Amino acid sequence: MGPSILHKGHLHLEYHSTQASWIIWKILKARQYLENTLITRAEFLSQQNYSIKNMYNRLRGTYTKIQWKKLICNNQGSPKWLFILYLALQRKLYTKDRLIKLGRNYSPTCPLCEGADENIRHIFFLCPISALIWQKILHWQGISKPVPGWLEEQNWAKSNAAGNNSKAEIYRMPLAGCVYYLWQERNQRLFQNKKRTKDTMLGQIIQDIHYRGTPTSQLAKQFERLNFYP
Template identity: 25%
Template sequence: MVGRLVAWVAEKKDSIWVHWVHHNHLKGKDWMAYTPSTNSSWWVIQPAGYTPAGCYKWLRDNRPTIPWHKVIWNVWVVPKHQFLGWLVAQAALNTIDKLVQYGMQVDDKCLLCGQSEESLSHLFFECQYSRRVLMAIQQLRGCQFPKANSIDRCATRGGSKIQQGVQAALTLGAIYNVWYQRNKCRVDRVVMRPEHVADEIVQAVKIRIRGREKLNLNVTDIAWLN
């Protein structure tokens, strides 16, 4: 928005403030050749005129949209589940395979199933404990969870946007609780049964849904949510 003011200066907009800037700072100098002092704001001029949206795109350098944003950043996901999902998408969790890479002498087997080396892809998308949690949710709510190997592929395809959002919320709830149970196993050497974990996930998502009841929903989505 500061950039918009800078564009007004460049365009010599009929404004007292613009006239003041030209009189006290530019003093007849060419704006495009003007060198501001070190305490002046940065500025961006675009050939087609300045817009905040255009400046934002220029700043972010037209980076491609991340593939997992619709899975994590939707209104149906519990906020703490969103945060952990973001960490998973960034590969920022210290799973055992990372600890081994750091040089730590630890058993590299998955704490939940003991069958393979613990990594992000194994823990959340291949581990039998994780799959049992998702299967238990599926039996409770009739959701379908496709086989996935990354966070951007974990949401159910098909259905309305609301249905996809809620099922993504259930998936991220599973990821959050699997990580919680993994840490609990590391400290206390005990884990909760997958069926009980699934029930807690469903209850948490239910509470989240009740907080979004004011959204405009069609009859089909209301019936599906009920």
């Protein structure tokens, strides 16, 4: 029994030695994190309460808040809608002005209205076709406001549709759907020579919005009220 007890004691000491080494290693590694925050030893020791959040923010550094993030992150729209909306918000869609700068031989005319040169601000929503469709979708939601340009619409959304209430969520979903279907229509007219009427596009957008939003319990009552075509 004696040797067995000694063996167990040896394992016990070895375990605590390993644990102590691991703790020391973690402490030394934490020193590197503190150095990265540029906090001095005196400043650290003078803190009355240690805050993990404050240390995390110092490690992360300053950054510019993305004003339109809730248009993407809190949106019940289809993933493909959100992808196109993201590209539009980032000004990464290959509109004709960008294609021409890349050396592509395209007419600069907007395929939707055929009355002005195409760029991101024109197609969302200075183009008469896109402006009319978005105006009717806003009216369908009960929102009465003029349809401005793309940057102005983002600024309005930041102030009026960034919350978690059902009205804000319903605004964000149609915005994503409208941007997606306008871009789809633009591509069909440009590359496939296919054209849909404004009423057909509007009906498709409203139908798909209902399909996406009605199963959501928080939005179901709102969609009962909006159960019509604008």
